Amino acid sequence: MFKNVTPEKGRRVGDGGGESRRSSVGRPGPSGKKSDWVLRQRGDDQKGFEFKDQGNYNEVANAVVSFVQQQLVSLCELLPFPLPPTAGEANSVIYATQNFQEHPGPLLLLVCGSAPGGAAGVWGRSLCINATLHEGAMFDYIFRAEALGWAVVVANPNINEIHGIPITGSESPHQHLATLWKSYMESAQASNVLVVAHSYGAPLIVHLLKVFASARARISALAFTDAWPPGGFLEEKIPEEKEAPTPAESALRKVLLDFAKKTPEAFAPAEPEVVSTLQQVGRNFRASPLPAGTFLGVGEVVEVSAGHQSHPSTTHAATEPLFLFLQQGAQGDAPKANEELRAARAA
Template identity: 30%
Template sequence: MAYAPAGNSKQAIARLREFGYAFNEAGELRRIDAYTGRPGDKPFIFEISKSQAENQAHYEKLADQIPEIVYELLERNGLSRTYIPLGMPPDRSTFIFTSALKGCKKLLVLIHGSGYVRAGQWARSLVINNSLDHGTQLPYIQRAQKLGYDIVVTNTNDNDRTIDGQSMPIKGVENAHKHAAYVWKHIVMPAKPESVAIVAHSFGGLVVRDLAEEYSDFFREKVFAIALTDPTISTAPACCKKYFLDVTCNWVSSNKPLDAEVARAHASEYIKCVSAGHPKHEWSSYSAMESVIKFIEDKYEQRVHAK
């Protein structure tokens, strides 16, 4: 897709230009050409000073503009903001992105890792240094939509708001676990999806395990595939161990080729592990995408034939 600027991200794009950068049509962050005023060929440069602190501060300020740009792209792909907790004003709530969700047959839930990433991102370093396709969930969303999935994009790191000059936790979604549980209870389950798949990266794996423990009956009935990309867990929840191991695969960072088995001692006790096809943690979601999508679709076919 094209990544031309528009809409709600206009201010963020303007701030990016103040740093001397813009995204080109391929979604790559490039230095603005002084003659044309358009993105040129030069990529982002981290070292702008001899001071490491100044370099990092510059990077953080530039990275702060990324979320709004990604949010707009999610909206351009047919997703809408749903503010949570439900009924709270926007300035005292966070938000997720969803498709219509009414009577959905297949639902894909995306859960990012911890840190600075927000809804729609896997790794902001890849957004900045490679492209929006590499670092965001957009390729997953577009592929899933073509396969007939409705989408829920969580925002588990957005847990506080500044009120009267003070940072205050958003009641009911104060951390990643509570955020995900709220989304599951108030958004996912009321949608009454026939079948649910999950893709979770890094700390998102622990979030999924907590969800499976809290909503084990729903998981057993509805969640047919759980794809984890280099997660912070390796074992299944005790309450639904056999089920969880049956529906879950873990793509770990590795020098081995994509899908090559990564052996573990006492393999029957652990989630199945295969290579994500890249040795770096932050690349795992992007590099494993084709395999993840195939895994989910194969699991769905098994589910259909089992009925």
Template identity: 25%
Template structure:
């Protein structure tokens, strides 16, 4: 029999988790000095996973802070003409990103939970900041005279909690015949009864129902790459633009080439595809792009 699940409520700071990054950029426990432990509560995988995700959100904000404080990048809101109330995203840019006449470096990470400035959250937590973030790339680029733009292709929507009316509407909106719906309702009631019985022993918590509100013109990594190209990269003064595209970022770059072939060929000098998942056949890239 499983233990009762503790509340899914976690600290919102690294200090609250009793962790911090040491001088080597390694995440360590403030009291024991030990690395992060995933199985903090034995036999409670869901709770441990939620704790890990909560820590990951804090680390994302920590990396954003490092991009601004250590790398001296500025946060730029997207869409550029966003109204006060609509969902927004952002990218990071060096002060000279659009004015540097010589060279510009553009970084695109892969898919999943990573956000601007990260290559892999797992590496940040289990190894160190240099392994899991783009910060070494950014610092080296600035040192060598590049302007820098850091994309944020996974920030595609915001989540808002559904109202009671919206939850009720989604459950009542079925077009199924009445007989089939009644049969399904009966099964659901029986299932709920069994769940309620087991809940006395396990007590899993029900999570809030949310809905996704997509960010205009940035609703996917591909859309985001094209949007940043149109509004920033294509307008930069740099004679030479360089990309580092990791994992799904490689697919987003190929899609950018398909959609803006002439512009990209004219402006981009070189691309480093690191463990890229692009496929020029699946993405229907033309002969000139494949070459």
């Protein structure tokens, strides 16, 4: 169960399951922040998760995702909004600041990577389980954005069906982002839109730029954290069929074939206006051991170090320079900031 004591009030936050009174006394995670929860065994408050088998890990991981999404509401005070907005046979939810559509300041969109590692509110399940929610969940990003006066929207791209019923407009992760944009964000009163997209969240956002001119016009800073696939998120590719593929390779090819059928634009070359937008306001915080923010070069977008070599850890490791970039974007200065990096490297 997750344990945390809020330092400012010294009270138990609980585990979201109503059983905290029967567990040992909680303690704050390493940072002491309210976003910092650590997973501890009920029988021994000094022990974290211990792997037994894959089935047990999956049960714990599912419980962690459920807990995090409860906390998006109870801790972060976000509200669930249905997607599609009109009630249908099946729908998913996004999480957002109350009255986010009327908010006049910047609006921050948070996009996780692919399942099972990514989920609404979760950058990486493994970090949530083996490290802390401060590293693996989106809480710290949400609190930082709110402290800056920004509204927040958390996408939920990996929920595509409910009990076998496809969710209209969210049949694939790409379609989810497109429906979210068209339903809620395109008409929002925000001064501009800022985006953080981890891993496979990158091609989802690129697809959004391809199909919505309004997204190209309104997104003023786009921060990828270790965008996947490397060097191929502007135009997704179907892996060639192998004679003896591994189960993972077969599964990936099947998934991408399905995505290509549903959203062919994602697998087509990016038009010049999309490339231009990405070069101006996009920045990839790539996995690297160099200090966070160190300029690495220019690929599909400007690339800097995330400050960590591990893919799941890049979003947390890059927090400080990434928020600096978002703040530059909120002021309309992301293109200038990227150009300064290119010029400094050239010099």
